[in-house]
Each structure stands twice: as structure tokens, then as C-alpha cells.
Amino acid sequence: MRRLWTVALKEARQHRWAFLSLAALLLGTLWLLLKVYQAQEESLTPLDALPPFLLLFFPLACLLSSHQLVVSEYAEQTQVFLETLPLRRWEMAAVKYLVGALVLFPVVVLSIAVGAGAAAGSEPIEDRFIGLMLVRGLVYAFFVWSFFFATAFTGRFRMVLYLGALFLLIALTAFTEFDPSEAGPIALVRPDAFAYERHEVPWEELSETLGAALALILLATFLQSFHEGSLAEELSRRMSQKEKAVILWLFLSFGIGVAYFDQQRTRAPFEFTDEHVLYSAAARLEVFYAYEESRKEAESLLRKLESSLVELRQELGWEQLPEARIGVRSSLDGRTFERAEMEENGGLLVRCDFTEPEFDSTAFEAYLVREILDEMSHGRARLEARRWAHDGFSRWWAQGGDGTEVPIRRALWATPEGISEHDLRTWDVFRERHGETVAEAVGYSGFCALERMRGRKAVLDLARELWGREPAPNDARRTFEEWRHPLAHQLEQSTGLDWDEFLGGWNRALAESRRQPAGLPRGTARVREEQGEGSGRDLVYSLKLERPLPAGTPWALVHARLGPFDEELSDADLMREEHLWPAGQPQVEGRLVGRYGRSDRIFVSIEVDSPDLGPIRLLAERRELR
Structure with a gap:
């Protein structure tokens, strides 16, 4: 021892x-x-x-x-x-x-x-x-x-x-x-x-x-x-x-x-467990409506979407649609939709409030079609060089190609000098600058122009060329194929239009419709930083318009803290400082105190909920605070 x-x-x-x-x-x-x-x-x-x-x-x-x-x-x-x-x-x-x-x-x-x-x-x-x-x-x-x-x-x-x-x-x-x-x-x-x-x-x-x-x-x-x-x-x-x-x-x-x-491995698919669920076997669609009082609205939505999705499957040549589930969520407004994160075998789960009196069923149909295209392409429909087509076709399918006034006016507002090839190649930047709703309208205007030039069949031929393969390969083969056949090549193969001819026709269609719509907000938006307490920075934001908006019109500073890499921001990442427009005032100002500090990278945007066009952004930028 x-x-x-x-x-x-x-x-x-x-x-x-x-x-x-x-x-x-x-x-x-x-x-x-x-x-x-x-x-x-x-x-x-x-x-x-x-x-x-x-x-x-x-x-x-x-x-x-x-x-x-x-x-x-x-x-x-x-x-x-x-x-x-x-x-x-x-x-x-x-x-x-x-x-x-x-x-x-x-x-x-x-x-x-x-x-x-x-x-x-x-x-x-x-x-x-x-x-x-x-x-x-x-x-x-x-x-x-x-x-x-x-x-x-x-x-x-x-x-x-x-x-x-x-x-x-x-x-x-x-x-x-x-x-x-x-x-x-x-x-x-x-x-x-x-x-x-x-x-x-x-x-x-x-x-x-x-x-x-x-x-x-x-x-x-x-x-x-x-x-x-x-x-x-x-x-x-x-x-x-x-x-x-x-x-x-x-x-x-x-x-x-x-x-x-x-x-x-085979994962068990997601299922609604509540009894308040409507089913469509033809469209592989379920609608959860929570309360018996909402059943009528759920049935109306199911009928509208069922016929649309079945026709979409037939036109694009898919054997079957992905399973899609719609859940009612009362905390959302009639124009806000969200997709839930699901397991790989869980299908689609999207949420909206279809009981809201101002629920936009056409906008929701476009949103659902966009998510279905994304699911069927294993996320490749969202690749930046092709994303304008993803946004535009989804709205075209739901809206029809008659050049409906509100989406076209949104497109005209965002493209005062026309659409350029650079805008389409950097669509994620364009989308962030103008917001999802306006970017979708610009893409929609392109498909309306294509229909005017070559007819509805050409639009559907292009859609089949882009997303109609089944099953779409989810590996390097698809990457190699997209590299060999860029969007311009697929456009010419399916419609007979070369890229320059299509872009010129698109801009001519916009020029024919171009005018200064009454009541559109035009003006100057600014965000500047000021020294706050310690190392904090205050954001002072202002908006000056040519004509005052109607009293009570919502406007907001939209902002988010950015990570070290430039990634796409989702709605869940964004915070909003909401305001109401004062009566008779052409200029408004606000201050965000102490939320960010020196050297923070942030996204800031000033957004107006226009009575004519819906939410539009008059400024959007990423910056590093000094």
C-alpha cells in the first residue's frame, strides 16, 4: 500500500x-x-x-x-x-x-x-x-x-x-x-x-x-x-x-x-388526424378546415384546386401528383401562405386562412402550383437562372393568360425600362428587390407575352420541357443536362422562338401596356444609420411620395440580420415595423432603436401595401453597419 x-x-x-x-x-x-x-x-x-x-x-x-x-x-x-x-x-x-x-x-x-x-x-x-x-x-x-x-x-x-x-x-x-x-x-x-x-x-x-x-x-x-x-x-x-x-x-x-x-428507407407519410378533413383522390389533395363552420369554404377551395391540379398533371404528362395537404391557419391573412418543413416522404403541407373574407384563392392556387413544381423537380425549379419561369408559369396557370390588369400593372411598375436578360439571370436579386408578389407578376407577364406570340400550346410545350419529365433525375445527370440545354435552348426547342426574339416580344408587350397608372406610389425611400447607445446603431427610415397615400394605408420597414453568406431570406426570417400612413402627408419617417450594432450585416426594405397593387417594395438592400 x-x-x-x-x-x-x-x-x-x-x-x-x-x-x-x-x-x-x-x-x-x-x-x-x-x-x-x-x-x-x-x-x-x-x-x-x-x-x-x-x-x-x-x-x-x-x-x-x-x-x-x-x-x-x-x-x-x-x-x-x-x-x-x-x-x-x-x-x-x-x-x-x-x-x-x-x-x-x-x-x-x-x-x-x-x-x-x-x-x-x-x-x-x-x-x-x-x-x-x-x-x-x-x-x-x-x-x-x-x-x-x-x-x-x-x-x-x-x-x-x-x-x-x-x-x-x-x-x-x-x-x-x-x-x-x-x-x-x-x-x-x-x-x-x-x-x-x-x-x-x-x-x-x-x-x-x-x-x-x-x-x-x-x-x-x-x-x-x-x-x-x-x-x-x-x-x-x-x-x-x-x-x-x-x-x-x-x-x-x-x-x-x-x-x-x-x-x-420508407418513411410514414404525414397524415391529418382530425375528422375535419376533405379528400380528393384524383388530385391527391386534402383540406383540413378545423371547424364545421368552415366546411363550405373548404369544399369550394377543394373543387377549384382539384380540377386545376388534375388538368396540370395531364398537361405536363405526370403519372401522379405529389401528395398535397392544406391546413387552415387563422393567424395568417388572406394573402399570406406558408409551407411547412416535412420529412422527405411527407409530401406538401401548406397553410393559409381560406376562411378570411379577403382570401385570394387565385394567388393561393399559384402558390400551390409553384410548390408542386418545386417538389416534382426536387427543388431544381428554384435555380436562379430558371426561377422567373417557375414564378411566372405558376401565376399564368392559376390566372390565365388574358393579361389580367392587376398583375400586369405590378409588372409595369417594376419594369419602367423593360425587362433585361440580366434581370432574368439574377432573378433572386430581382425578387428580393421587388418582393415575391411583384416578381411573380413580372414572370407572369412573360408567359402572357409568349401566349400572344405563339399561343397557349407553346406555353404548355415549354412547361413540359422544363418540368414534365417523370421521374426527374435527382443527381448529377440533371445538372449535366441543364448545362447542355440551357433555358434559351429549351425555349427554342419547344416554341420555335430564339431567346432574343422572345425577350424582344416580351418588352414590346410591356411597352404596349405601359402607362402611368393612377394612384401608384412613386417616390424616394431611404434608410440611414445613426449612432445609438454604446456600439448600437439606430436605423432611421423615411419615405417621400409624389402623392400621399390614402390615410391608414399600411407601410413597413422590413428587416433581418444576415449571416456570413448571402442566402435567400424566407418570410420567417423577416421582421416588420408596421405603420399606418397619416392623412394628407406626402412624407413619413420612423426609427428602429438598438436592434443592430456596428459591423452587423442586415437586410432592409421599405414596403407599402398599395391599395391597387398589394405589397410593393420601394427600397431593398443588404448593407453592413459602420
């Missing part, structure tokens, strides 16, 4: 500064977490800070400790000195394990004590509850320290094991019903249980965790003792090029296998 004590003192002296620094860092981190959670209004108890501390920072401390006690010693070959001492190999491993445990486990105990002390002033803390937290925390710490201690003896393969375990856990969570938060060590300290289960002892989770920790200790003993330690010594050497290649191949094979399995 004396010799073990001597070796333990040697380890403690050798690593004392590293362990003291680590303990201080852990306790400092815990103190910061407690302060953060105490300052949050949604936090119910200061004990909420303990699970993230144990799940995130304690494993990192165990990783560093195992590297200090095991990995660095084998890398520097200093374990040779210990091998000359009259100690069994398992005794050397036990000493190192206990030295690390005597540093790490008291940190867990102290963190629970500090958390309980912080919570004691605002809630009752019973002795049984403290005991339960100690048991949960220490058994969890026993497992985590055992895991990192055992894997430290795998030397150059330890990082591979960490990544492999992480990827395997992700795969199991994604493809099976396994939930790591419900079993084993994570279940002991999960945020919804650690600070709230105050009486029930989690015997099953405790036994699973203890069993796994003991197995890891046996593994560490085996690795350290096998063939007089030659295995651990061999594993501590640097990885060869061949080993790196094999590991890379294994990870790539695992990733390919997971992707293939994910593609092949």
Missing part, C-alpha cells in the same frame, strides 16, 4: 498545476453559468445551470485529464520509469485513475453544492433531493471519466473513436427510435430531469451507467496490461499513412452507407 501511495504522490506533484488550473477553470465556468441562468427570466431555478455544465464542460475536463495522465506519458515514454517499480500494471492504471477521480469528482460535488446553495434562497431544497443530485452527478462522472480514461490507452486511435462514437450516436438517433437522452448516463443529467425529479430514484439509468463504467475500467486494464503493456505502447506511436488512408476510407464508407440507407 505504501508503494501505491508513493506513486500517487508522484503523480499529484507532477500534474498539480495542471489539475489546479483545470479545477479553477471548471468552477469559474460554473459561476458564469449560474449568473447567466439567474439573469434569464425563463429560467425556473439556478439548478438549470448544472446539466449544461455536466454535459458540455465536464467531459472536456475529463478529456484533458486523461491526456495529461496517460496520453502525454506514453507519448514521451516516461511510463518506462514506472515499469521499473515493483508494481503490477493494473496497480499503475488504478493509481492514475484514482488521481484523476480525486480531482474531477470533488468538482462535481462542489458544483452541486454551489447550485443548491444558489437555489436555496428561492425554493425548498431537501436533503433527499441533494442526495439524489449527488448520486446522479457522481455516477455520471464515474462513467465519463472511465470512458476517457479507457480510450486514452488507445493512443493514436482515440480521436477516431471519439468521432466514430459521435457519428454512430447520430446515425442511431436519426434512423432508429433510440433516444440517448432517455437511457444511460445522459438520462441521469438531462435538463428536464436533473433539477426537477426530486423523489424518484432512477434505478434503471443508474444500473446501466454503472455497468458501462465498470466495463470501461476493465477495458482500460486490459489495454494497459496486455503483453506486458506492449499493446498500449504500440498504440501510442504516430499514425502511419496507411492507417490514415484506411480510417478515411472507413469514415467515407460509413457516410455513404448512411446516405444510402436514408434514401432507401
Whole structure:
């Protein structure tokens, strides 16, 4: 026993500064977490800070400790000195394990004590509850320290094991019903249980965790003792090029296998579970109407969409339509629609409020057709070079090609100098500048012009050329084919018009309709930044029109914080500062205080809900605040 004590003192002296620094860092981190959670209004108890501390920072401390006690010693070959001492190999491993445990486990105990002390002033803390937290925390710490201690003896393969375990856990969570938060060590300290289960002892989770920790200790003993330690010594050497290649191949094979399995597995489709649902087998369409009072509107919408979608399927030559579901959502207005994120096999789920008196069924039909084209093309219909056709055809199908006044007036408002090839090639920028509704109208005007030049058949021939293939390949073949046959080539193949002839005819059609519609908002919109408090920046926005809008007309600053990359913004990303136009005033101004700071990248737009045209943007830009 004396010799073990001597070796333990040697380890403690050798690593004392590293362990003291680590303990201080852990306790400092815990103190910061407690302060953060105490300052949050949604936090119910200061004990909420303990699970993230144990799940995130304690494993990192165990990783560093195992590297200090095991990995660095084998890398520097200093374990040779210990091998000359009259100690069994398992005794050397036990000493190192206990030295690390005597540093790490008291940190867990102290963190629970500090958390309980912080919570004691605002809630009752019973002795049984403290005991339960100690048991949960220490058994969890026993497992985590055992895991990192055992894997430290795998030397150059330890990082591979960490990544492999992480990827395997992700795969199991994604493809099976396994939930790591419900079993084993994570279940002991999960945020919804650690600070709230105050009486029930989690015997099953405790036994699973203890069993796994003991197995890891046996593994560490085996690795350290096998063939007089030659295995651990061999594993501590640097990885060869061949080993790196094999590991890379294994990870790539695992990733390919997971992707293939994910593609092949059959997911259960989404289903409405409420009884207030109407079905159309011909159009593979369902309408959820929530209340019996809304059934009449739902039936009317279903009839309109059913005939339209069945005809669309026939004209484009599809064998069947994707499953589409429409859900009523009372929080939306009659002109706002949204698509829900679904699993790959879930079909389409779109939401609208078709019970709203101002519900625009034609605009919704265009929206639904656009989403169906997107689904059938695996998202390729939204590629920028072809997206104007995606927007325009959807509206043309729902509206008809008679050049209906409101969409054409929107198009004229957005294209005072005509439409250019640059506008079509950079359609995402055009769409952001003018808004979705106006951009859709411009695309619609192009299909109206095509119908005037070549007839309805030419429009449908172009649509079949663009989206009528079934099944559309969802791989590199489609990319290569689109590169070989750009939109201009497909236009000429299907309609007999070359690109310049089509663009000229489109602009002539716009010129024939061009006029200055009465009541259209024309003017100047500006957004400037001013110094706010500290590093904050205020946005001062103004709008000056040639003629005042009717009193009460809605106008808004639309804004969003941007990430490092220029990605398309969805409606969910945008925030709005709504205002009503004052009577008789040609100019309005507003201020957004303290929302953004210096160096933030933001999107800003000034939007007016025109009585004649609907929502139009008089300014839209991305900028970095100075």
C-alpha cells in the first residue's frame, strides 16, 4: 500500500498545476453559468445551470485529464520509469485513475453544492433531493471519466473513436427510435430531469451507467496490461499513412452507407388526424378546415384546386401528383401562405386562412402550383437562372393568360425600362428587390407575352420541357443536362422562338401596356444609420411620395440580420415595423432603436401595401453597419 501511495504522490506533484488550473477553470465556468441562468427570466431555478455544465464542460475536463495522465506519458515514454517499480500494471492504471477521480469528482460535488446553495434562497431544497443530485452527478462522472480514461490507452486511435462514437450516436438517433437522452448516463443529467425529479430514484439509468463504467475500467486494464503493456505502447506511436488512408476510407464508407440507407428507407407519410378533413383522390389533395363552420369554404377551395391540379398533371404528362395537404391557419391573412418543413416522404403541407373574407384563392392556387413544381423537380425549379419561369408559369396557370390588369400593372411598375436578360439571370436579386408578389407578376407577364406570340400550346410545350419529365433525375445527370440545354435552348426547342426574339416580344408587350397608372406610389425611400447607445446603431427610415397615400394605408420597414453568406431570406426570417400612413402627408419617417450594432450585416426594405397593387417594395438592400 505504501508503494501505491508513493506513486500517487508522484503523480499529484507532477500534474498539480495542471489539475489546479483545470479545477479553477471548471468552477469559474460554473459561476458564469449560474449568473447567466439567474439573469434569464425563463429560467425556473439556478439548478438549470448544472446539466449544461455536466454535459458540455465536464467531459472536456475529463478529456484533458486523461491526456495529461496517460496520453502525454506514453507519448514521451516516461511510463518506462514506472515499469521499473515493483508494481503490477493494473496497480499503475488504478493509481492514475484514482488521481484523476480525486480531482474531477470533488468538482462535481462542489458544483452541486454551489447550485443548491444558489437555489436555496428561492425554493425548498431537501436533503433527499441533494442526495439524489449527488448520486446522479457522481455516477455520471464515474462513467465519463472511465470512458476517457479507457480510450486514452488507445493512443493514436482515440480521436477516431471519439468521432466514430459521435457519428454512430447520430446515425442511431436519426434512423432508429433510440433516444440517448432517455437511457444511460445522459438520462441521469438531462435538463428536464436533473433539477426537477426530486423523489424518484432512477434505478434503471443508474444500473446501466454503472455497468458501462465498470466495463470501461476493465477495458482500460486490459489495454494497459496486455503483453506486458506492449499493446498500449504500440498504440501510442504516430499514425502511419496507411492507417490514415484506411480510417478515411472507413469514415467515407460509413457516410455513404448512411446516405444510402436514408434514401432507401420508407418513411410514414404525414397524415391529418382530425375528422375535419376533405379528400380528393384524383388530385391527391386534402383540406383540413378545423371547424364545421368552415366546411363550405373548404369544399369550394377543394373543387377549384382539384380540377386545376388534375388538368396540370395531364398537361405536363405526370403519372401522379405529389401528395398535397392544406391546413387552415387563422393567424395568417388572406394573402399570406406558408409551407411547412416535412420529412422527405411527407409530401406538401401548406397553410393559409381560406376562411378570411379577403382570401385570394387565385394567388393561393399559384402558390400551390409553384410548390408542386418545386417538389416534382426536387427543388431544381428554384435555380436562379430558371426561377422567373417557375414564378411566372405558376401565376399564368392559376390566372390565365388574358393579361389580367392587376398583375400586369405590378409588372409595369417594376419594369419602367423593360425587362433585361440580366434581370432574368439574377432573378433572386430581382425578387428580393421587388418582393415575391411583384416578381411573380413580372414572370407572369412573360408567359402572357409568349401566349400572344405563339399561343397557349407553346406555353404548355415549354412547361413540359422544363418540368414534365417523370421521374426527374435527382443527381448529377440533371445538372449535366441543364448545362447542355440551357433555358434559351429549351425555349427554342419547344416554341420555335430564339431567346432574343422572345425577350424582344416580351418588352414590346410591356411597352404596349405601359402607362402611368393612377394612384401608384412613386417616390424616394431611404434608410440611414445613426449612432445609438454604446456600439448600437439606430436605423432611421423615411419615405417621400409624389402623392400621399390614402390615410391608414399600411407601410413597413422590413428587416433581418444576415449571416456570413448571402442566402435567400424566407418570410420567417423577416421582421416588420408596421405603420399606418397619416392623412394628407406626402412624407413619413420612423426609427428602429438598438436592434443592430456596428459591423452587423442586415437586410432592409421599405414596403407599402398599395391599395391597387398589394405589397410593393420601394427600397431593398443588404448593407453592413459602420
